[in-house]
Amino acid sequence: MDFLFDLLGRFHPLVVHLPIGFLILGWMMWVFDRKTQKHQKIIRFAFFWGTLSTLIAVFTGTVQYVREGYPWDDVQGHLILGIATFLFSFLMYLKLKGFAIVDRFSQSFLGYALLIVLFITGHLGGNLTHGKDHLTAPLPDEFKEVLGLEVPARTLVLLPETHQDLPLYSGVIQPILDQKCVSCHNPKKTKGELLLHNLKGIMSGGEEGAIISLKKPEQSEMLRRIHLPKDEKKHMPPKAKIQLSKAEIKLIEKWISAGAPENKTIADLGFPTALFISFFPKDETGIYPDTILRPLDKGIIDSLVVMGLQVTPIFKTSSLVKISAINTPDFDDQKALVLLEVLDHIVDLDLGQTQVTDAVFETLEQLKHLTVLKLNCTAISGDGIGKLSSLAYLKQINLVNSKFEGAHLEEMYVFPALEKVYLFGTPTQFTSIEIPDQYQSIFDKGDYKFEKEVDKKL
Amino acid sequence: MDKIKKLLTEQRSLEAQFNSRRHFIKDCTLGLGGLALGNFLNACSPGENKASAYMADRSLNPMASLPAPFLPKVKSVIYLHMVGAPSQLELFDYKPELAKLHNQPCPPSLLDSKKFAFIQGVPNMLGPQATFKKEGESGNWVSNHLPHFKKVIDEVAFLKAVHTDQFNHGPAQMLMHTGSPRNGRPSIGSWVTYGLGSENNNLPGFVVLTSGGTPDAGKSIWGSGFLPSVYQGVHCRSKGDPVLYLNDPKGVPRDLKKKVLASINDINYQEYQKFGDPEVLTRINQYEMAYRMQISVPEVMDIDQEPDAIKEMYGVKPGKEAFANNCLLARKMVEQGVRFVQLYDWGWDSHGASPGEALDSGFLRKCKETDRPVAALILDLKQRGLLDETLVVWGGEFGRTPMWENRLGIQNSPGRDHQGDAFTMWMAGGGIKKGAVHGKTDEIGYSGIEGRVSVHDIQATILHLLGFNHEQFTYDFQGRPFRLTDIAGSVINEILA
Numbered sequence: 001m002d003f004l005f006d007l008l009g010r011f012h013p014l015v016v017h018l019p020i021g022f023l024i025l026g027w028m029m030w031v032f033d034r035k036t037q038k039h040q041k042i043i044r045f046a047f048f049w050g051t052l053s054t055l056i057a058v059f060t061g062t063v064q065y066v067r068e069g070y071p072w073d074d075v076q077g078h079l080i081l082g083i084a085t086f087l088f089s090f091l092m093y094l095k096l097k098g099f100a101i102v103d104r105f106s107q108s109f110l111g112y113a114l115l116i117v118l119f120i121t122g123h124l125g126g127n128l129t130h131g132k133d134h135l136t137a138p139l140p141d142e143f144k145e146v147l148g149l150e151v152p153a154r155t156l157v158l159l160p161e162t163h164q165d166l167p168l169y170s171g172v173i174q175p176i177l178d179q180k181c182v183s184c185h186n187p188k189k190t191k192g193e194l195l196l197h198n199l200k201g202i203m204s205g206g207e208e209g210a211i212i213s214l215k216k217p218e219q220s221e222m223l224r225r226i227h228l229p230k231d232e233k234k235h236m237p238p239k240a241k242i243q244l245s246k247a248e249i250k251l252i253e254k255w256i257s258a259g260a261p262e263n264k265t266i267a268d269l270g271f272p273t274a275l276f277i278s279f280f281p282k283d284e285t286g287i288y289p290d291t292i293l294r295p296l297d298k299g300i301i302d303s304l305v306v307m308g309l310q311v312t313p314i315f316k317t318s319s320l321v322k323i324s325a326i327n328t329p330d331f332d333d334q335k336a337l338v339l340l341e342v343l344d345h346i347v348d349l350d351l352g353q354t355q356v357t358d359a360v361f362e363t364l365e366q367l368k369h370l371t372v373l374k375l376n377c378t379a380i381s382g383d384g385i386g387k388l389s390s391l392a393y394l395k396q397i398n399l400v401n402s403k404f405e406g407a408h409l410e411e412m413y414v415f416p417a418l419e420k421v422y423l424f425g426t427p428t429q430f431t432s433i434e435i436p437d438q439y440q441s442i443f444d445k446g447d448y449k450f451e452k453e454v455d456k457k458l
Numbered sequence: 459m460d461k462i463k464k465l466l467t468e469q470r471s472l473e474a475q476f477n478s479r480r481h482f483i484k485d486c487t488l489g490l491g492g493l494a495l496g497n498f499l500n501a502c503s504p505g506e507n508k509a510s511a512y513m514a515d516r517s518l519n520p521m522a523s524l525p526a527p528f529l530p531k532v533k534s535v536i537y538l539h540m541v542g543a544p545s546q547l548e549l550f551d552y553k554p555e556l557a558k559l560h561n562q563p564c565p566p567s568l569l570d571s572k573k574f575a576f577i578q579g580v581p582n583m584l585g586p587q588a589t590f591k592k593e594g595e596s597g598n599w600v601s602n603h604l605p606h607f608k609k610v611i612d613e614v615a616f617l618k619a620v621h622t623d624q625f626n627h628g629p630a631q632m633l634m635h636t637g638s639p640r641n642g643r644p645s646i647g648s649w650v651t652y653g654l655g656s657e658n659n660n661l662p663g664f665v666v667l668t669s670g671g672t673p674d675a676g677k678s679i680w681g682s683g684f685l686p687s688v689y690q691g692v693h694c695r696s697k698g699d700p701v702l703y704l705n706d707p708k709g710v711p712r713d714l715k716k717k718v719l720a721s722i723n724d725i726n727y728q729e730y731q732k733f734g735d736p737e738v739l740t741r742i743n744q745y746e747m748a749y750r751m752q753i754s755v756p757e758v759m760d761i762d763q764e765p766d767a768i769k770e771m772y773g774v775k776p777g778k779e780a781f782a783n784n785c786l787l788a789r790k791m792v793e794q795g796v797r798f799v800q801l802y803d804w805g806w807d808s809h810g811a812s813p814g815e816a817l818d819s820g821f822l823r824k825c826k827e828t829d830r831p832v833a834a835l836i837l838d839l840k841q842r843g844l845l846d847e848t849l850v851v852w853g854g855e856f857g858r859t860p861m862w863e864n865r866l867g868i869q870n871s872p873g874r875d876h877q878g879d880a881f882t883m884w885m886a887g888g889g890i891k892k893g894a895v896h897g898k899t900d901e902i903g904y905s906g907i908e909g910r911v912s913v914h915d916i917q918a919t920i921l922h923l924l925g926f927n928h929e930q931f932t933y934d935f936q937g938r939p940f941r942l943t944d945i946a947g948s949v950i951n952e953i954l955a
């Protein structure tokens with residue numbers, strides 16, 4: 001008949017809700033009734049059933065603890081406080097009944113103590129069933145840090161500018177191990193007697209001895225295990241867990257070959273940047289702004305396509321588009337007004353070899369995300385190009401073989417993001433206007449030629 | 459279930475490919491009337507609007523431009539293939555140690571278990587037949603045979619330890635361009651146009667220009683393999699009419715031709731709707747393309763209209779078939795939105811068995827023919843703002859041995875045998891790290907000792923720069939997905955900016 005006990009124990013999670021409800025209701029009525037003392041009878045009733053159901057909860061809980069093998073460390077707080085809840089609620093009931101043996105406790109003390117103990121017990125019980133991080137998991141990482149909680153390991157991100165200054169071990173290797181190995185090799189859960197949460201643990205090895213061999217780095221047990229076929233039982237991390245990436249394995253190998261140094265930085269070790277590229281933040285939009293917009297309506301795109309324009313997202317899942325008029329040589333300033341229908345979405349605009357003139361700048365100045373602009377082989381002279389100075393992302397302008405005049409060059413000096421202007425084949429190529437030194441690298445007049453002596457030699 | 463469905467669709471489409479004409483006649487006893495009707499309807503079909511919407515629809519125009527899965531670094535590729543395999547040891551891979559071993563017998567250890575195309579017994583070593591200098595700010599090595607190249611050397615990233623497992627021209631060229639040494643796979647240009655389409659509706663998306671002769675592997679290296687044949691490279695003649703029969707016959711006005719084509723296409727489209735055979739779409743598209751090309755191609759292919767300074771820069775030879783002309787054409791095509799321009803220059807097989815293929819004569823002529831145009835191409839792309847959005851790739855199908863070839867036991871003029879273990883390629887343009895060198899060969903340039911990259915790595919890198927993950931870019935054929943890089947290849951991050 002043992003199973004009856006098992007079954008009984010399993011009612012604990014159900015039963016516990018009764019005392020919580022009864023006692024809190026009783027407590028609320030007790031506070032409500034303190035001045036008038038009109039409803040003592042019903043309050044006593046609540047505490048009677050509260051106490052009784054607490055007793056049942058303690059009993060079923062203890063049965064469950066004993067029969068289902070919960071470790072004492074985990075349940076002790078909940079169990080002791082559960083008994084305390086019973087005691088306080090029983091004493092409270094006696095107090096309300098007016099028994100003299102409880103004279104030494106004041107009614108308020110019993111009431112408030114009961115409430116506190118009840119809450120803590122309930123919380124600890126919740127932790128047992130839902131896990132300790134049930135309430136903290138949804139918190140943002142910053143909150144967790146403030147609360148001194150363990151922040152879950154994020155994927156390792158290195159910055160191209162600063163990664164060379166990081167110590168290889170603490171900046172790269174340990175974070176990789178934290179992510180992929182430490183969940184099974186830490187002081188709490190130590191599989192194979194191996195600790196990987198710090199350098200000391202890594203160096204002292206596990207139950208089969210050292211995992212790193214400084215004499216023969218390539219024969220280190222750690223690397224052997226990593227390189228075993230995934231289906232082998234001894235392959236690490238185990239098949240079911242998240243595997244190390246190729247780049248991570250390579251770095252661990254390199255670190256061990258370098259003698260598993262603790263403090264040497266990546267620069268000290270002279271490791272090339274190429275080893276770390278896969279850890280750099282993904283630059284999805286490249287030179288274009290990383291703005292996310294509502295995708296364009298198919299109807300709007302179609303209306304542009306019907307005009308012969310090519311409208312292509314800069315990549316498949318991007319809402320930013322590149323528009324090209326390469327198939328509509330008769331595209332002009334008037335037709336360009338249609339661009340205003342998608343003005344936020346255009347980042348790359350090719351109006352080369354079309355009929356547009358300087359009037360088009362009035363349209364273009366409204367395309368606030370425009371990054372690359374091509375006006376090559378047009379009648380553009382540059383009159384009004386200054387209007388584009390409001391475009392915060394405009395980086396490249398191609399004016400090759402247009403009629404762009406040198407007089408308008410300086411209007412572009414104030415463009416905030418400008419990186420390159422191609423002026424080959426424009427009248428500008430032959431003007432004597434001096435471009436200030438700081439802007440020299442932006443303006444490319446082209447007209448590259450081979451040195452004469454090379455030609456002569458041949 | 460999905461697989462079965464796919465197989466069924468494939469089978470149906472293959473059947474359609476074989477049977478289309480028979481089916482057409484059989485099923486069109488009624489259809490003949492419709493055919494005439496189509497003609498009437500077509501005559502009053504309205505103009506431009508329909509056409510441009512049609513051009514952007516992939517289900518109607520297989521060349522419609524598509525976005526790449528990831529942000530591309532470049533939108534076009536110009537691939538310069540030096541057919542026959544130029545000697546890395548006379549161009550970029552400087553080996554002073556090899557000079558010391560000149561004309562001494564090759565140590566047998568280098569010959570063990572090696573396969574050569576022509577070397578027999580124990581050959582002598584052949585020192586570098588060139589002088590080398592560090593050039594540019596990058597200080598990278600280049601030989602005296604490429605005097606113009608030094609001007610662009612800082613734009614280029616070298617791969618000094620490329621290797622291939624093929625040691626004969628045909629298979630090695632196939633591997634380089636289709637990812638497999640055997641027939642039947644689509645070429646890289648076909649993959650790219652299949653994935654991205656082409657921007658210019660009036661020009662083919664994948665153009666092939668040859669000089670010197672046809673590559674050993676034949677036209678299959680720009681074929682479309684199992685992809686619809688609309689994606690195969692269009693081989694333009696670089697002498698005379700770029701495309702044969704481009705002009706209408708006398709007495710056929712252009713608008714009559716337009717009506718004829720429209721009727722044919724309408725009938726073909728009915729056929730397509732009936733059987734779903736992509737080859738019918740290809741045919742429709744090719745009629746359309748041919749019609750539009752009558753205007754656009756003569757314009758693009760006409761290098762005479764270029765300014766003299768540009769013609770001089772490339773060193774073009776008007777009216778002749780020349781690599782220089784092709785380089786200038788490549789720039790013009792990319793400027794007009796052509797996706798993939800493939801140049802083949804034949805004649806780099808420097809065995810030394812005859813003067814034409816000797817390192818001291820024929821090879822020098824090839825260097826002279828290509829050095830200036832290649833450098834000019836890069837400079838010209840740069841000054842037009844096109845280099846940032848174009849990838850230029852240069853290479854052969856393999857490299858050449860540090861040994862002096864001794865065909866039939868006779869040591870002729872200086873020449874080298876085929877060698878796949880280490881050779882040099884370079885890339886320039888958008889997304890490429892300027893002045894980078896990746897890979898290193900041993901003291902005599904016989905095999906790579908650092909940074910070895912395979913042919914599939916190169917293909918993976920090209921696809922990467924165009925916005926593809928080469929492992930996810932697949933096409934289903936014969937019941938399984940196929941990739942350009944087969945089951946290998948990884949992106950060469952070391953040469954990426």
